Amino acid sequence: MALHSARGKLIGVIGDEDTCVGFLLGGVGELNKNRQPNFMVVDKSTPLQEIEDTLKLFIRRDDISIILINQNIAEMVRHILDQHTAPVPAILEIPSKDSPYDPNKDSILRRAKGLFSADDLK
């Protein structure tokens, strides 16, 4: 772990095949026979429990600072994202090839919108 802190933190990716392959081409991937990968490919047959477990694992890992997750997958694990209030790791909802980005579903923007009620504006 000391080696990691000297080297820098990782960017984890949870997404469909093309998203994972794309960001791995970008150089974020780490793969070692001693350590677990920092990415997970999700397809139609991936069980929800596996996605939840991987997301919780990435959140617990101290060598991952940023987690990228496709927005359509984020919808499936919204309950975990809403519970995550710590600043690190930062969880970013990114668009996927099949579903464009929808700001109304973004948990960060929804939290910002929910900060103000009608009483506050009186």
Added chain:
Amino acid sequence: MCDVESRNVEENLTKNFDELGVSEQEDPNSDLDEELSDLTVDLLILAQDLVEAKVKLEEVSKNGWMDMAKARYIMGSTAISTLQLPKPEEDSDTGIEPSATVSKQECLRDGSKNVRYYHYSLNPPPSAQDTTSQSKQEAAEGLRQRKQESNNGDGDTKGGSKVEEVKKRPKSLSDPVRWFSAMPPAPLKRSQKYFQSGVEIVLEIANLQSQIRGIQNRIKYLKRMKQKQTEN
């Protein structure tokens, strides 16, 4: 005529303040309200910037996926997939390390010094020259150690272990594009460039999100303070 009218307006305004029982100088919530309104405006601006950054990431990713599809057309449908990704079980001397790593630093936001957030930045990738020079240096040190051991007359087991340490090479950075092809086609390289710029946009988004979170925390704190003051 205008002066008389303006004087009348001023008198009416002061009467209204007196009726409310509040004078301008004695308003305890004015500083809080001012900071709250400034932070609210900042929050809205940052939210807009966040949406724009994500739309930009979507554009860049789409271009990357388009070129990836072109490369697949050239190389075959299964040539660019997760099947080509190196598996953790493979026994290889050289591991694969990321070229894009991130470092974070806690900062105070310019302008609103009470807002703390984490700033993410991309670390420079270690160059190939550094790894080769390191390996040469380690090899030289290993040779020196071996010579010292032969002079000291240590046992064979210790000498053997030193030789093994020299033989273990440091992990080299392999270009991810080489996982898919030894001679990658131009569309695949273009796709890589798009996703590399995508990683930079990801950092921009992370910084915006971190600032939004810092402002949200500060707004919650100020609202609590305001509520306490009104209760008192």
